[in-house]
Amino acid sequence: MWIESTIALRFLRQGRAQTLLILFGIAVGVSVIVFVTALISGLQQNIIQRTLGTQAHVRVEAPRERNRVAPAADGVLQLVLEDPRPQSLRPIDNWLQARDVLDRLPGVDAVSPLVSGPAFGRRGEAVESVALVGIDPPRYLRVIPLDDSIVEGRLDVGSGNAVVGRQLAEDLGLRLGGKLRLQAGDGRDAIVNVAGIFELGVRELDARYVYTDLKQAQSLLALPGGVTVIDVTVDDLFAADRVAARIRGLTGLQAESWMESNAQLMNALSSQSLSTRMISFFVAMSVALGIASVLAVSVAQRTREIGILRAMGTRRRQMLLVFLVQGAVLGLAGSAVGALAGLGLVAAFNVFGPGLFFIPLPPALVPAAMAVATLAGMGAALVPASRASRLDPVEAIRG
Numbered sequence: 001m002w003i004e005s006t007i008a009l010r011f012l013r014q015g016r017a018q019t020l021l022i023l024f025g026i027a028v029g030v031s032v033i034v035f036v037t038a039l040i041s042g043l044q045q046n047i048i049q050r051t052l053g054t055q056a057h058v059r060v061e062a063p064r065e066r067n068r069v070a071p072a073a074d075g076v077l078q079l080v081l082e083d084p085r086p087q088s089l090r091p092i093d094n095w096l097q098a099r100d101v102l103d104r105l106p107g108v109d110a111v112s113p114l115v116s117g118p119a120f121g122r123r124g125e126a127v128e129s130v131a132l133v134g135i136d137p138p139r140y141l142r143v144i145p146l147d148d149s150i151v152e153g154r155l156d157v158g159s160g161n162a163v164v165g166r167q168l169a170e171d172l173g174l175r176l177g178g179k180l181r182l183q184a185g186d187g188r189d190a191i192v193n194v195a196g197i198f199e200l201g202v203r204e205l206d207a208r209y210v211y212t213d214l215k216q217a218q219s220l221l222a223l224p225g226g227v228t229v230i231d232v233t234v235d236d237l238f239a240a241d242r243v244a245a246r247i248r249g250l251t252g253l254q255a256e257s258w259m260e261s262n263a264q265l266m267n268a269l270s271s272q273s274l275s276t277r278m279i280s281f282f283v284a285m286s287v288a289l290g291i292a293s294v295l296a297v298s299v300a301q302r303t304r305e306i307g308i309l310r311a312m313g314t315r316r317r318q319m320l321l322v323f324l325v326q327g328a329v330l331g332l333a334g335s336a337v338g339a340l341a342g343l344g345l346v347a348a349f350n351v352f353g354p355g356l357f358f359i360p361l362p363p364a365l366v367p368a369a370m371a372v373a374t375l376a377g378m379g380a381a382l383v384p385a386s387r388a389s390r391l392d393p394v395e396a397i398r399g
Contacts, residue, residue, distance in 0.1 A: 003318065008325035015294075019330070022294045026334025026373060027341055029287040033280045033369050034342025039349070040276045042359035044269055048237065051265060052258055054200045056112070056143050056231035057240045059261070060102070060247060061254045062092045089117050091226025098251050102232055105250070107243050109235050110142035113227040115217040119184040121164075121210060123172040130168065131208045132182060134217020143231045146198060146211070152176055153196035157213045161195035165206035169197050182210065184220040192216070284376050291330050292380035296387075323381045331377025335370040342369070 013019075092098060095113055102111045115134035120127055137157060141147055146163075147155045153176045155163055162182075164174060174180060174194050183189040192212060199206055218224055230253075234243050240257035247255040259266050343366070346359050 005325050008322045008329065018294050022290050022330055023334045023337065025290045026287050026330060026377075027338035029283045030335045030338025030369050030373050031341035031345060033283050033372075034339055034365060035345040035349075036279055037276055037365055037369075038342070038346050038359050038361050040272050041362060041365075044272060045360065046358075047265070047269070050201070051262060052237070054144065054202055054205055055258060055261075057234045057237060057258050058232040058244045058247065059256050060092070060098070060230040060232060060251070061228065061256075062090055063252065063254050065090075089221065089223070089228065091223050091228055092230065092253060095227045095230065098253060099230060101250060102230065102247065105243070105246065107234050107236065107239060108232055110139070110233045112136065112139040112143045112231045113214075114140065114229050114231060115214060115221060115223060115227050116229050117184065117217070117221040117223075119182050119210070119220060121168065121172060122181040122183060123174060123179070126172050128168060128171055129208065130182070130210045132184065132217050132220060133209055133211050134214040134221075135211055136214055140231070143233050149198040149200050150196050151199045153194070155198075156195040157211050157216075160190075160192055160216070161212075162192035162216075163196040163198055163211040164194055165209050166197050166199040167203060167207035168210070169194070171207065180210070182212075182220055184222070186222070188220050188222060190216065190220055280372075284372055287331070287334075287373055288376040288380040290380075291327055291377045292383060294330070296383070320386065324378055327377035327379075327381025328374055329377075331374040332370065334377075335373035338373070339366045339370055342366070 092113075099111055099113055102108055113136065115132075117132055119130050119132040121130040122128075135157065137155065141155075150163070151166060153163075157163060162180060164180065169175065172180065174197075176194055176197070178194045179191050180194055181189060181191050192210075198209075198211075200209075212220075214227070218226060221228075232243070232247070232255075234240050238259070241259045244255040244257040244260070247253065343361070346361055350359055
């Protein structure tokens, strides 16, 4: 390989202008691949973080209630026309056992049982429909980092305290230390102190959510000792649907992953990933065609030199390796420069960009882009290399 490499590098130096031009083209292509891939990956992570920052990866609830039809007598054809059964607020049966099963399930990071149901929030003459959420703070904070969203006061939901959304506080004229009456129907009501105000960044949640402790919510919703939802987070976000299916199989409960409840988001993420792969593919094809064209010109310009080398005893295999080495060197050198340029673009975006989100750089991205460019260079060199290796020495020298 030493002789082949020496000849290949000499050919590259002799065609310096062509070499620099194709190196520039490869560098531009690889920098585009690195920057666009990192940009789309960062955008996806930002979207997922904003979406899942306010919801669990898997939501476990009691099975839906269904109508039961009495069996017909033998020989009697029974036609039934009925409406779907309304879904009442009801607890999960044996939720303690279900929680313990989920705690031990592989791939599950955190489990948080909670009580959630509708109520009215009243202050004076102002009334707002609210979503009452009773939580166990140590467990809930492992699923939703609510304490990071507290903008006033503190996260305190015990001893008659509650935490409300900023928009709800504005609508009802609440401030820290104020009183809020919660009414859940059938004469069940309670007056709570506003210990904190949060802002999750989702208007619907900030205008409706009221957090209390489990016992307070269970009492208001007439579910003593029960929970209506078990929130679950998983280690691998994109394995949430498989974890949900396993939960359904193990517990018989209804389990819905964030991928099912955010189908449009998943479609958008898939479209972004597909567009990134298509961009990378066409850029890699452009790089390969550029290398192939330069090497084809090199073969045409050096026909006499190749003939002399063949006449001096250079074998076809060695001639083939000469141009394969050229393709590999062009791909590797150009991709190295392009990778540095891509890293510079990422750093510039993070420093001087609009500040909407931070672009993380996947650790395998640069090596993968360089490997693709190098392989593309070697693949593009196959046709010119094969042509050069098949040249007849006498005809090549005659020109």
